[in-house]
Amino acid sequence: MSLGEKILAVIQQPDAVKARVFLANELASMGEADLASAVMISAVRVSSLRGEFFSALALARMHLPENVQTVLVRELADRFGMDKRILGHISAPHPADPLDIEVSEELEDQLALVHNLARDLHGIGLPPNSPLPSPPLFGDLLADDLYELALLVQPLQLQRGQTLIEQGDNDRTFYLLSHGVVEVHQRRPSKEVVTLATLQAPTFIGEMSLLTTVARRASVVSQGPGVAWCIDSALMSALAHKHPQLIQSLHQLIKRRQLDNLLRLSDVFSAVETKDSLLRAFKLRVVEVDEKVFEQGAEPPGLFVILHGEAVVMAQTPDGRRIHLATLSEGDTFGEFSLLNNEPTTASVWMPDGGILLHLPVESYRLIRRLEPNLERALRQLMDLRSHHMHNLFHSVSHSFEDLETPEWLMTEEAPLNTGEEEDGKGIPIG
Numbered sequence: 001m002s003l004g005e006k007i008l009a010v011i012q013q014p015d016a017v018k019a020r021v022f023l024a025n026e027l028a029s030m031g032e033a034d035l036a037s038a039v040m041i042s043a044v045r046v047s048s049l050r051g052e053f054f055s056a057l058a059l060a061r062m063h064l065p066e067n068v069q070t071v072l073v074r075e076l077a078d079r080f081g082m083d084k085r086i087l088g089h090i091s092a093p094h095p096a097d098p099l100d101i102e103v104s105e106e107l108e109d110q111l112a113l114v115h116n117l118a119r120d121l122h123g124i125g126l127p128p129n130s131p132l133p134s135p136p137l138f139g140d141l142l143a144d145d146l147y148e149l150a151l152l153v154q155p156l157q158l159q160r161g162q163t164l165i166e167q168g169d170n171d172r173t174f175y176l177l178s179h180g181v182v183e184v185h186q187r188r189p190s191k192e193v194v195t196l197a198t199l200q201a202p203t204f205i206g207e208m209s210l211l212t213t214v215a216r217r218a219s220v221v222s223q224g225p226g227v228a229w230c231i232d233s234a235l236m237s238a239l240a241h242k243h244p245q246l247i248q249s250l251h252q253l254i255k256r257r258q259l260d261n262l263l264r265l266s267d268v269f270s271a272v273e274t275k276d277s278l279l280r281a282f283k284l285r286v287v288e289v290d291e292k293v294f295e296q297g298a299e300p301p302g303l304f305v306i307l308h309g310e311a312v313v314m315a316q317t318p319d320g321r322r323i324h325l326a327t328l329s330e331g332d333t334f335g336e337f338s339l340l341n342n343e344p345t346t347a348s349v350w351m352p353d354g355g356i357l358l359h360l361p362v363e364s365y366r367l368i369r370r371l372e373p374n375l376e377r378a379l380r381q382l383m384d385l386r387s388h389h390m391h392n393l394f395h396s397v398s399h400s401f402e403d404l405e406t407p408e409w410l411m412t413e414e415a416p417l418n419t420g421e422e423e424d425g426k427g428i429p430i431g
Contacts, residue, residue, distance in 0.1 A: 003030070003110055004103050010117055011103070015096040015124045017047050017055060024063075027114065035111060038118040040064060044072050049125025050093050053080050053135040054178035054202065058227045061155050073150045080135060081143025088131035096124050136202050137176060140249045145242075152235055158182075158226035165206050165220040170213070172233035174206040180226015186218040201226065204253065208308040210236050211251075211286050214354050217308060217330065251284055258307045258358065268333055268378045277371060281364040285357045292350040293334075293357070300338035300345065302361040303379070306330050309355020315347040336379045339365060 001009075006026050009019040020043035027036035040063050047056035053076060060072040078084050104110060126132070133139075138146055158164065158180055165175075167187055182205065184196040196218055199205065205220055210233060240247045256279055287293060287309070294301045296316055304311075306328055313325040313334065325347055328334060338345045339362060360368070369376045 001026075003027075003107075004105070007103050007110055007113060007117070011099045011101050013096070014099055014117075014121075015046055015050060015093065017043050017050070017052070017059075020046060021059070021063075023114065032111065035114055035118070037064065037068070039114060041068065041072065042118040042121060045075070045121060046124055048076055048079055049121065051090070051126055051130075051132050053133070053138065054227070057150055058155055058178065061150075062157065062227075070151065074147055077143045077147035077150060080132060080139065081146045082134075082140060083142045085134065085139070086129055086131045090131050090133050091126075093126045136204070137246070137249065137253070140245060141243065149239065153229045153231055156228045156230055158222040158224075158228060160222060160224045162222045163219060164222060164228060165216055165218070167216050167219040169216045171216075172209045172213075173230055174204060174208075174210055174236075175228040175230055177201045177203050177205055177226060177228045180228075181223040182220050182226070183223055184218050184220050198223070204250075204257070207250065207253075208356055209233075211284075212308060212354050212356050213289065214309045214356075268375070268382055278368060281368050282358040282360050285359045287351045287355050287357060289354040290350065290352055291354065292348065294345055294349055296346065296348040297344045298338075300335075300342060300362050302335055302359055303333060303339050303365060304335045304349075304360075305333050305358040307356040307358055309351050309353055311349050311351050311355070313347050313349050333379075333382065336383050340376070340379055340383055 001022075003023075003026055006019070006023045010016070010023055013019055020039055024036045024039040024043065027033075027039060040059060044056045044059045044064070047053075047059060056076055057073065060069050060076075064072070101113065103113065138149065141149060153176075156164075156175070164182060167185075177199065179201050181198065181200050183198050185193050186196050187193050199220075205228065206216070208214070209216070236247075282305070284307075285304075293304065293311065296314075308330065311328045311332070311334065313328065314322055315325050316322050334349055335345070337343070337347075
């Protein structure tokens with residue numbers, strides 16, 4: 001497209017941010033740097049006027065010099081900060097009417113027209129004093145704090161096939177995906193690669209790394225062009241000290257998203273209807289490396305759901321033997337035996353690499369089950385299934401007749417017995 005055609009696209013759709021970006025890029029390729037910058041600034045402001053916080057922030061941070069960024073981000077903060085933003089029913093902006101302007105064939109006239117288009121944004125975007133959407137995470141901050149965070153986070157431009165997070169890595173960065181689509185893949189011990197989810201912006205990615213040192217449990221790959229905002233542990237620690245409500249908000253977002261997934265995918269929680277009540281009842285618990293969640297024989301601690309990491313379940317038999325019952329992973333529950341029977345725990349559970357759990361204390365469960373009888377029925381079905389499995393394991397152990405605990409006689413260093421038949425290679429005859 002020629003310069004004139006790109007100008008015409010803006011005239012026909014004055015509130016089309018993409019049209020303004022394409023025009024700015026064309027001007028930059030022509031060497032018209034100042035005018036290109038003016039048009040890009042107008043694209044940022046049009047995005048803001050339309051209530052599109054992340055598009056405005058991305059354009060400002062990725063395409064404009066630092067001194068201009070600070071001015072535009074200040075404008076964004078004063079518009080979208082929690083203390084500045086107008087609350088109420090949010091509606092989409094009405095399309096702006098085409099402008100009644102003709103595009104001259106002369107370059108000088110075209111450049112003059114571009115200058116006017118960049119300056120005049122009258123009638124574009126939401127009406128004055130309209131309610132604005134709350135940007136995820138950013139929207140919980142006051143204007144001054146939002147301004148600070150928006151200049152500190154780093155934008156990352158994504159391309160198709162680009163790996164954002166690698167399974168097994170130990171980095172402590174999480175991302176806010178503001179534009180684009182990513183897929184979450186997990187490589188199982190069998191080497192099979194399973195697609196766990198497809199996530200569309202806006203969404204958080206890798207936020208568990210801020211709460212635990214467990215290595216990444218899955219890989220995240222971009223499915224096309226996109227923008228992600230990087231927040232590492234150092235930045236998050238600084239923000240947590242100054243803005244503790246930010247961490248509280250993030251914890252709530254983690255809980256809600258994980259609980260949404262559980263309610264959608266888990267056999268135990270699929271029948272639950274009062275999602276908000278369940279969300280409030282669960283507590284988020286971070287488990288350190290090699291920490292025991294509870295010991296066998298402890299008082300009923302409640303119900304646990306694994307959000308991140310693996311839990312090992314071991315039980316001690318009446319004759320003192322220890323057996324491995326299960327290794328549980330994301331989405332699995334435990335603690336239902338003691339919870340439902342109101343008896344001491346029947347096994348010990350610990351997380352060798354640490355992790356994150358949702359914990360429903362006994363008192364909270366007793367309140368929830370009045371509202372959600374389906375939850376107790378599902379937990380009893382799970383308990384019956386696991387009881388049968390445990391009985392079989394205990395049964396097989398109790399009927400064992402071999403001496404497996406004193407193997408010294410198997411480990412002798414004496415010379416092998418002479419069977420008298422080595423020469424023919426047949427070994428000991430079996431009759």
